Amino acid sequence: MTGAPMPSATGRSGRDLERSVARLLTGGTYLSIGLMAVGVVLMLIDGVSPLAIAPPFDPSTILADILALRPVGFLWLGLLVILATPLVRVAASGIGFAAAGERRMALVAVAILAVIAVGVFLGVVVEH
């Protein structure tokens, strides 16, 4: 990575990419907070204490929990959305850089996502 010039960010495509990524971050944050806010309201209605033992994370039950209006379903989905938002931002940036012919930055994006994937893999392996 060292020794190569970093291109200027002033180009129109660079500004468009930054604007698109900004909108993606805003959308992900609002969606996540909206989902978690619904979960908190349902916690208040159901009288669920934050200090109660929560069901463990299981992606396969989230949809059923949401359809049953259980707070934990909305909370888990909101958490997944906020954790995914920076990852989607990196992926979108990588695609944008690739489309603009900036192969080096596209590879950086792929490498970041690979590091995250290693983290998930290690977490799953150690836990089980």
Next chain:
Amino acid sequence: MPDAGIALLMVAGGAAAGLFGSLLGLGGGVLIVPILTLGFGLPLREAVGVSLVAVIVTSSAAASVYLERHVANLRLGMSLELFTATGALIGGTVAFLLSEQVLAALFTVLLVYTAFTMARRHEPAPGDDPTPDEGPPPASGFTTAPAHPEIPPYAIHHLGWGIVGSLFAGVVSALLGIGGGLIKVPLMNLAMGVPLRVATATSNLMIGITAAASAIIYLVRGGIDPYVAGPTAVGVFLGASLGSRTAHRIDVRLLRLMFVVVLLVTAWQMAGRALR
């Protein structure tokens, strides 16, 4: 206390962390972890997992504004993110091997460091930027000219320091549930020659990936409680939104001095937890 009362108290605690974090230029993590551990009696590791989620919320919201205004340097941020994410991967794995006492001791050091940097911080005059006018020639040929009209073109020096510092910031972030801006902003500004505004904006952008890399490990290993994370994250979002709208109307100098005392008292209590 009724269950609903505890949930509302947790929303209020998150809102306080978001509000004061926003007013004082602190990430929420340094405030959220003590609130959840010392205030609600949660284990430190669980508080760190929740704090990482809250940190992603505030950094994503702030980074979107900085990108929209073309202040953040997306290319520099992504280049350094590779190393903060790697550091976070290491820190997130090590965090589950350390005892609660060791984590509390590390957090005590963080609180004292934060109090020290807050006490030394000066109010910048409008347009003031501490970026040195002269410095060594660009180490890597990295130059950039942001699209924001108020930020002059700048050259990036010492990329190697940036890489090492980013790795360290990632490890600290994952261990203690903070964004790591306390490390990254001075590193980019003072060592790499990035203007302060750009360094702050780029750090905010990087925090999302740094915190997400370790938060995913906490999630997979059962270290994030949705019943705590939900109310705290919603509160932090509300508090930070209010803080960003009122910051320009409030003289934060007295507030900053009060918070130095609060941080030192909290450090004392956290030290007691470390020695338990």
